[in-house]
Amino acid sequence: MAATRVLVVEDEEALQALLDYNLGKEGFEVTLVGDGEEALLKIEEDRPDVIVLDWMLPNVSGIEVCRRVRSKHETQNIPIVMLTARGEEADRIRGLDMGADDYLTKPFSMGELAARIRAVLRRIRPALVAETVTAGDIAVDRAAHRVRRGETEIHLGPTEFRLLDHLIQNPGRVFSREQLLNAVWGSDVFVEARTVDVHIGRLRKALCKHGHDDPIRTVRSAGYALET
Known part of the structure; x- marks a missing residue:
């Protein structure tokens, strides 16, 4: 299954390296950026599954990044875990009021951060951590690596399985090639990029093999979405 994509927004290089190594070891796919402005561009360009966000950042503060993420319909449901040296209760409340889902005060253990990320995902986007994910009549069992559509088992190659697993996490969302x-x-x-079209074609064929409707929508010049 596709790894959970974590955007780490942290300007301290030593901590960046620690987060990259330890979250990668926990099975997350990590992208690092060093300031708030760059983070907003990255979020717009390729929405992550979860954001680990430092409070004190150059250019645009972490609290402002959080506010802007929450103000947009396209990004308002991305889970955010804030990191900060501020330990006062008033600051924690402000961070949570701005839309942060959880809060860790530095210094913190990498194991606790990974556990907090998983807890936030279970609560807010359970499809990213669930073993079985469903959308409409399609069910993906990640543990057994099996797919069913209604009562019919669908046989997929490994690439088609990963494609479906990614699409089913956000039903209706259009993903570019x-x-x-x-x-x-x-x-x-x-x-x-055309390789994506080939594998989408194979995935479509498998999902529609037994007379089912085509659940994959092609959006011209934009990409593909799984409809339920």
């Missing part, structure tokens, strides 16, 4: 390439093949692997 580049976003699907990064999520399914990885950003460090060179694969042509």
Whole structure:
């Protein structure tokens, strides 16, 4: 299954490296940015599954990043865990009032951060941590690596399984070919964008093999979405 994508917004390089290593070891796919302005651009370009956000940042503060993420319909449901050296109760309340889902005061243990991220995902976006995810009549069992549509078992190749697993996490959301390439093949692997079309075609064929309607919507010049 596709790894949970975590955007870490932290300007301290030593802590960046620790977060990258430890969250990667926990199975998360980590992207690092060093200031609030860059974070907002990154979130707009390729929405992460969860944001780990430092309070004190150059250019745009973490609290302002949080406010802007929550103010947009497209990003308002992304879970946010804030990191800060501020331990006063008033500051914690302000962070939570601005839309943070959880709060860790520095210094903190990497194990606790990973546990907080998983807890937030279970609460807010359970599809990212559930073993079985459903959308309409399609069910993906990640543990058994099996897919069912209604009462019928659907046989998929590994790439098609990863594609479906990614699409089913956000039913109705349109993913560009580049976003699907990064999520399914990885950003460090060179694969042509048209390869996505080939595998989407195979996924469609498998899902519609037994007379079912096509659940994948093609959006011209934009990408693909799974409809329920």
